[in-house]
């Protein structure tokens with residue numbers, strides 16, 4: 001089984017129990033958020049060994065996150081604490097439709113103080129795959145340097161790299177710098193997974209093939225563009241195709257669909273599935289992710305994934 005490594009900022013997440021503005025609601029359910037946490041949980045539930053790198057605050061939320069990672073069989077060897085800073089936190093709305101508002105308290109968080117020192121003793125032996133997103137390079141200069149170093153080491157060692165831009169404009173000084181850094185990193189990856197709007201913003205191109213070609217020109221092998229409920233477009237080694245979205249009875253919360261999608265695509269590729277089947281698995285996990293209120297509580301184990309995919313075939 002391939003071993004996977006990733007790095008990110010995990011946060012305590014509080015999801016409103018009732019619909020309505022965060023200004024007014026009074027009750028919240030507790031979860032853990034973070035794009036790379038979501039990815040790690042999904043991969044681990046499918047049986048892939050994952051190592052997650054982060055820095056937590058020495059507070060109840062940081063300790064809870066470490067326990068949560070361990071309960072999900074994620075390797076926490078490179079999870080450290082910094083007593084000088086707090087773990088980031090988020091509050092998320094409940095909505096009837098569309099994307100919810102998410103309020104974050106993450107400025108100067110413990111995770112934003114990761115730097116080259118955080119990965120100074122990283123033992124790369126046995127890692128075949130690294131998953132990176134556009135969030136850590138937005139957190140601080142130190143985090144950005146660390147991500148560039150991970151990219152450099154991964155490439156030098158022939159470790160396969162997947163990259164999800166995961167744009168967070170609020171964490172960047174301006175959109176130009178965001179696009180420049182994220183494209184610079186994405187162009188070093190093997191697999192790039194932008195949402196359609198992210199792809200347009202990052203490349204300045206409008207069509208899916210044009211967006212894919214921008215990354216292919218830099219040497220990216222596989223580009224999968226997420227199209228929300230409609231599914232995805234893939235361009236990989238001369239092959240281009242659309243994958244339909246799975247039917248979802250009721251969308252509970254859209255956050256985390258992209259991370260679930262990445263789990264499907266990357267796990268499929270690592271298991272040697274043909275690219276069409278890997279992307280179909282991505283679409284299935286993305287659909288499962290939107291049926292739950294938290295950012296990773298809907299991610300399936302292998303039995304529930306197989307059951308959902310078979311069930312969807314029967315309904316066709």
Ligand SMILES: Nc1ncnc2c1ncn2[C@@H]1O[C@H](COP(=O)(O)OP(=O)(O)OP(=O)(O)O)[C@@H](O)[C@H]1O
Pocket residue numbers: 194195225226227228229230231232244245246247248251254255256257258259261282283284285286287290
């Ligand atoms: N409402 C939906 N119904 C069915 N499938 C969905 C739905 N929303 C998302 N998906 C699946 O999940 C994939 C990823 O979703 P989306 O395109 O919203 O990614 P994203 O913008 O990266 O999401 P986020 O950043 O909110 O996690 C889609 O390509 C699709 O296959």
Ligand SMILES: O=C(O)C(=O)C[C@H](O)[C@H](O)CO
Pocket residue numbers: 009033034035036038135166168255256257258259295
């Ligand atoms: O908002 C962020 O930066 C997060 O990482 C929290 C969420 O879990 C993430 O957006 C889902 O992709």
